[in-house]
Amino acid sequence: MRTHRIFIGLVVLCCFCLPHLIATKPFEVVVDQSGHGHFTKIQKAIDSVPNNNLQWFFIKVKPGIYREKIIIPYDKPYIVIVGGGKRVTRVEWDDHYSPEESPTFSTFADYTVVKRITFVNSYNFPSEGKINKNPRKPAVAALIGGDKSAFYSVGFAGIQDTLWDLDGRHYFHKCTIQGAVDFIFGSGQSIYQSCVIQVLGGLLEPGVAGYITAQGRINPYDANGFVFINCLVHGTGTAFLGRPWRGYSRVIFYNTNMTNVVVPEGWNAWNYVGHEYQLTYVEHGCFGSGSNTSRRVKWVKNLSGSVVQSLADLNFINRDRWVQDLPVAV
Structure with missing residues (x-):
């Protein structure tokens, strides 16, 4: 009788424990164009994730060029x-009718994590070393709209409006971002750490300078802004570090290597001439042939060291330590 009670007790205990174990075990699927995985398309793998999912769902993508548009909706x-590496795992599409409709990759969900893959909008982007002759238009490679999302060793390739850092807190680590005009834009609250910013200004009309950033902070109380830490800015042609998409635009380059691709003026007021005092554009501790600030526009901000340090710190996006809790190691 005692043995029987012990057995019943173990069964009851397992009945309570099993759902918890199942709920916390991460799911994993494989995408492989050759048919040796669970899916041959990345979007099909995303579609398989339950709505309002509350556990990590891993999608491993085998090397290859995937011709598809990808959307992660807000409820996933x-x-x-x-991916298998940003040089060997690529997602390409060529929409260009509007910035909203054009992204090759879009995520509106919180807690999106991507690693070792490249997203390309090929409408204007050169293919196999050949210059693309399509007329230049906004053609987004990736739109990042959810909160607490991170990208590790990810490539973003386009010419105009490559990376739409739309909204939310985002972390980019060792990513490569290529473009010529406003190719990092939006109202995200984001840190770009150890990233390569490659200007493709040589693809623009002769004598035309590009723009790296177009940040969209709307008022002085908004927390958002782009912070570049320990990055490399290089490429062909020339480019401004940024121009304001909205009236209180905020961009900081910290301890970044700038080549002579950066124009001597550094920044452009665009549609906000006469309101430059509202803009927060900062360079601190930068070096390289393009970092000389002697000919910069006079309205560049000169913030105190303590203020710069507070912005050029992971806590700018990470006060609740969500970055450390992500399941993908750097």
Whole structure:
């Protein structure tokens, strides 16, 4: 009788424990164009994630060029997409009718994590070393709209409006971002750490300078802004570090290597001439042939060291330590 009670107790205990174990075990699927995975398309793998998902769902993508558009809707959080390497795993599409409709990759969900993959909008982007002759238009490679999302060793390739850092807190680590005009834009609250910013200004009309950033902070109380830490800015042609998409635009380059691709003026007021005092554009501790600030526009901000340090710190986006809690190691 005692043995029988012990057995019943173990069964009851397992009945309570099993759902918890199942709920916390991450799911994993494989995308492989050759048919040796669970899916041959990345979007099909995303579609398989339950709505309002509350556990990490891993999608491993085998090397290859995937011709598809990808959308992660707002009700599919906790998705991790891991490619085989940003040079060998590429997603390409060529929409260009509007910035909203054009992204090759879009995520509106919180807790999106991507690693070792490249997203390309090929409408204007050169292919196999050949110059693309399509007329230049906004053609977005990636739109990042959810909160607490991170990208590790990810490539973003386009010419105009490459990376739409739309909204939310985002972390980019060792990413490569290519473009010529406003190719990092939006109202995100984001840190770009150890990233390569490659200007493709040589693809623009002769004598025309490009623009790296177009940040969209709307008022002085908004927390958002772009912070570049320990990055490399290089490429062909020339480019301004940024121009304001909205009236209180905020961009900081910290301890960044700038080549002579950066124009001596550094920044452009665009549609906000006469309101430059509202803009927060900062360079601190930068070096390289393009970092000389002697000919910069006079309205560049000269913030105190303590203020700069508070902005050029992971806590700018990470006060609740969500970056450390992500399941993908740097």
